[in-house]
Amino acid sequence: MTLLDVRGLDAFYGDFQALFDLTLDVDAGETVALIGANGAGKSTFLRCLVGLMNARRGEISFAGEPIAGQPAERISRLGLSLVPEGRLLFPSLTVEENLLMGALNQRPGSWTLARVFELFPILRERRRQRPDALSGGQQHMVAIGRALMSNPKLLLCDEISLGLAPLVVDQIYESLDRIRAEGASIVLVEQDVKRAAGAADRVYCLLKGRITLHGPARGLGLDQLSRAYFGT
Amino acid sequence: MIWVETLVNGILYGGLYGLLGVGLALIVGVMRVVNLSHGEFIVLSAFIGVSLVGAVPWVHPLVLIVPVAVIAFALGFGLQAVLINRVVTRPDPFAAILLTFGVAVVMRNLMVEVFGADPRNLPAGRLAQASAGVFGLHVGVLPIIILALSIVLFTGLQLILTRTRFGRIVRATADHRDVVRLMGVNPGRVYNVVMGLSLALASVAGMLLAMRSSFTPYSGVERLLISFEVVVLGGLGTFWGAMLGGITLGVAELVGLRFDTNAGPLYAHLLFLIGVLLRPNGLFRVRG
């Protein structure tokens, strides 16, 4: 069953076109990776999905409902959740308060504060601290936990491995396995091709706002990916 | 003895100044907007109070603070929803300044036309004269009530912001206006309530001030400047800092008036300018 269906998306920053005729879909239960270099348009795409940005043309349909052009507040209630690039945690709130903010739009499901603490035990210890007292990896955990608290149908992860040590990234990706096991679909936006392709069922590659490659993760060779990623 | 009394009274009235400023500090902290019509709303509240006193003269003005605060909340909500929300998302920091300045000019002159330029005040009755003997000092009863009220309101505001779900939402919106939208929060609606709170607090200060001294439609300027000085001295956007800033200014003004009777707010202003020179980040950096 198709959960997310994007067709012909064109997005602009003023006169600058960032996305060209983007077409992409995600099925329920799938993990889809969206890879590409800096500035390829990955974050732009995610912002269009969640309603923080309006695409000029194209259609987006989520769980059968058209959501292109809707305000972010409304879209957030439908089960779409974003772990933003750079985490964007609330510095004035404690870890626990950050997580609770995610629960404002809580849909029925298995993710609660207790379950999130189970997934990331270190956060329980640090629940009353402010985000700036946490390490990078721990902040990523808070950001993911915050997104999970609403029990999303589709979790969008924007560069969750950025700036982290490999061991920490391992931890984060392990948590993705458990999230997947609970039934969420995931879109992984990454610069790290190996990681993303390794964790995903299907891969899309974005270059300068266009999809240059897509297919099942297993079937893609390094050469192919390079060409699609760099455009050579 | 006289000086100690002046000092004590200065502290007590300082609580009032703190209250004048905390409404402004609230919206500065949450929306990064300075409402230049803050002073005019303070004065408008006092005029509404005067009108209510005329309508129900058997009720003491202190009690009338409640309905006036409710009205002020509604006005603040409306002001934000209709006008300020349109400019708050603009990157240009001046749009809000200029817009609220326009509102101030309109309000000031409308009040002159509607209420007239004669000085008014809120009769506080026997309470205004009453004084209590505390440790051998003569301290006015009204100032004590004012200080107590200020502390209650300050504490209430702190509690709302730190202990309630709504407070959490306000703080999050202040941190990241866009990210909260991902959690279903409409920042505009949060701002409406915060502005309402801001003006409600200002209205309480306005009513209390009116019991202490007379006012005209032009008094808004002075109220705005004091509020602003309180916010800056207190450390831009923190609350207890605003309280301490208010007390400092209150003391400065009363002490100044002791030896220079027609100085008005001159010494408070001078203290502010010196404070800015020496410690531009505020005299009291208190985590609010």
Added chain:
Amino acid sequence: MKAARWLIAIVAALVVVAAPWFVGEGALRFVSEAMLMLAMAQMWNLLAGYAGLVSMGQQVFVGLGAYALFFASISLKLAPFWVLPLAPLVCAAVAAVVALFLFRLREAYFAIGTWVFSEVVSLLISKTERLGGERGIGLPTARLIGAHWLEPLTFWISAAIAVGAVAGTYALLRSRVGLGLMTVRDNDVAAASIGVDVWRNRFIAFVLSAAGCGLAGAVSFTATLYVAPSFAFDPNWVVAMMFIVIIGGIGTLEGPILGVVIYFALRELLTVAFGLTGGWYLVGLGLVAIATMLFEPAGLWPLLRARVGGDWLSVRRHPPDREWRAIMPSTSDAERRAAEERSRRGSAH
């Protein structure tokens, strides 16, 4: 083109010189007032629209300039206009000193800080008997000018000040200091990173603006032969300056000119045609300003500019044509102008 501009300038100058013989005193007063408002508005625009400093206290310099002139004229027993240069000098000096305090504040805080300063000066002068205290002082030395010459002299000097304000601002902005100013206005962090001295540029603009306001204020009060703190330091001066600039077009040189026309037209309309008193007129002005901020924050000049066909007093800089074509090989002149227009409209606030 240049010859035509010079011709217009000369004709205009002749009209100004000859006017007092043909035009009644009331009309002269009106135009003088307009000219002085234009000068003050340009000064406020220099600060806010080009240096990025919004001042709510510029009235302090209007008043200080007036008091400086009155005091000097009376003490030295000289005709007022002889000591006119003192007004901008005093204001410049005061501005230079107070900048040390006020420049520690940013944006809205600077704005209100200037207002606090104005109130302090007003209160201090109210308490100074030698300067007339709250009642103010008259200008007995005005007799040295001669009754018939007061209005014409005021008129010529006001016109000269207005022209000077516009021309001076134009020259300043086309200079290196001006370029520095505009980079600071647009993005002070970026400007600092390329070596622009942010503080110094703003300081220069602040001092010049103070001097200009002082000069205009001195002439304005000379014409009324009386100055008192409540008039000299009346916030309505800066209200007028602000509204003229906002409605006309902030950050442009033509904007305040348009703004002055609209301001006085509105005033005459509301007070004469509708018979409203001063208070209501200010309400109307405030409402227009609010509407402008909401719907056309760049003011009315950018709207008019398209119809009038280009700038009269543009201080924008263009790369030399050859280099432009090298970067944008495929755009025609029309496309390029359209792109410029779009970016100008977009960045005008």
